[in-house]
Amino acid sequence: MKRFIALAAAAVMALSASLAAVNVSAYEYRTEGYTYTISGDDATIVSVDTDKSGDVSVPAVIGRYNVVGIGSGAFKGCTAMRVVDLPDSVVSIGSGAFEGCTGIVRASVGSGVSEVPENCFKGCTSLEEVSIEKNMVMEDDDPFDGISRAIPGAPASAREVHVLSTIGSGAFKDCKSLTDVKLMDNVISIGSGAFEGCTSLTSLPLGKVKKIPESCFKGCTGLKNIVIGQGITEVGTSAFENCTGAVSVFFPESVMTVGKNAFNGCTSVADVYYAGSKGDWDAVKKESGNQPILGARFHCEKTGVYDAGDVNRDGAVNNMDAAVVLKYDAGIDPLTAEQLQLGDMNGDSAVDNMDAIFILKIDASMD
Numbered sequence: 001m002k003r004f005i006a007l008a009a010a011a012v013m014a015l016s017a018s019l020a021a022v023n024v025s026a027y028e029y030r031t032e033g034y035t036y037t038i039s040g041d042d043a044t045i046v047s048v049d050t051d052k053s054g055d056v057s058v059p060a061v062i063g064r065y066n067v068v069g070i071g072s073g074a075f076k077g078c079t080a081m082r083v084v085d086l087p088d089s090v091v092s093i094g095s096g097a098f099e100g101c102t103g104i105v106r107a108s109v110g111s112g113v114s115e116v117p118e119n120c121f122k123g124c125t126s127l128e129e130v131s132i133e134k135n136m137v138m139e140d141d142d143p144f145d146g147i148s149r150a151i152p153g154a155p156a157s158a159r160e161v162h163v164l165s166t167i168g169s170g171a172f173k174d175c176k177s178l179t180d181v182k183l184m185d186n187v188i189s190i191g192s193g194a195f196e197g198c199t200s201l202t203s204l205p206l207g208k209v210k211k212i213p214e215s216c217f218k219g220c221t222g223l224k225n226i227v228i229g230q231g232i233t234e235v236g237t238s239a240f241e242n243c244t245g246a247v248s249v250f251f252p253e254s255v256m257t258v259g260k261n262a263f264n265g266c267t268s269v270a271d272v273y274y275a276g277s278k279g280d281w282d283a284v285k286k287e288s289g290n291q292p293i294l295g296a297r298f299h300c301e302k303t304g305v306y307d308a309g310d311v312n313r314d315g316a317v318n319n320m321d322a323a324v325v326l327k328y329d330a331g332i333d334p335l336t337a338e339q340l341q342l343g344d345m346n347g348d349s350a351v352d353n354m355d356a357i358f359i360l361k362i363d364a365s366m367d
Helices: 002-025 278-283 319-329 337-343 353-363
Strands: 028-031 034-039 042-048 054-057 065-070 081-085 106-108 129-131 225-227 248-251 271-274 297-300
Touching: 034 065, 278 297, 278 337, 319 337, 319 353
Parallel strands: 042 065, 054 081, 081 106, 106 129, 225 248, 248 271, 271 297
Antiparallel strands: 028 034, 034 042
């Protein structure tokens, strides 16, 4: 009898363990190559068969459940997929959801999602286009790390929940074929290194940020004319370091600080343009490592083609200004820093009789 009881107890324990295993696996269901969990009427895809190939449209409904989530790493390693489209029913995507999907050339995330998470498309080296609805918010680091090319900017959705306001650190890092990114004015924050190593980028996607962060465009060798928008007050450390293709830099009057090494290694910069006056430019804090912009030809918008030469600042360029220059050249009267900028007509960093000749030509309508 004792032996029978012991055997019965062992059998019960084994059965309980077996049932527990069934209960755990029972939370996951599988159909058409998708493994998913359910909660109420909703389903979250947690894994996908790695032999998924070609154009893949994730269903909005599996069985009788609405597909509302894509789990972390769900499509990881599905290298045979070429296109992936997520339905509008999806409201969340887990980290690394499409990591290592090296065959994907286009992805559409739908209008229901509000965040592109960390490493979401990391290592998707063939990706050429990402359709991101207007309501997207990128908050985690490196959502597109390693992508060859990605172009956000799909039409606005009527289901607008959040507005894209943040580009995470390293979001487009080393997307070497990326040529253009269009950001809406709602973007007010960009993380460090967001576009670092985007060697084909030709314009600056800045939205309405106040600061260009550290290493944001570092190594973007395809940039030719760096135009920093009005309202930006700070260019961060190494922001444009080693942008060797840049030939000109345009600064707004709003800029107050140029960080350390912001333009270090920008060996091709020949001209720097500033929207304010020379006096205002002199007041801008320029930290070490920015020799390329300090050694370039300098132009002030407020002392441009029509105002240059107005040395006495009376609103007209005439022989009276030439007389002021000649008196300075003869050592009779001094000039302020702003007057020196106004009087240097030929850009040789000296104010002398040659500049007076330029002014007289303007007065005579010869130039």
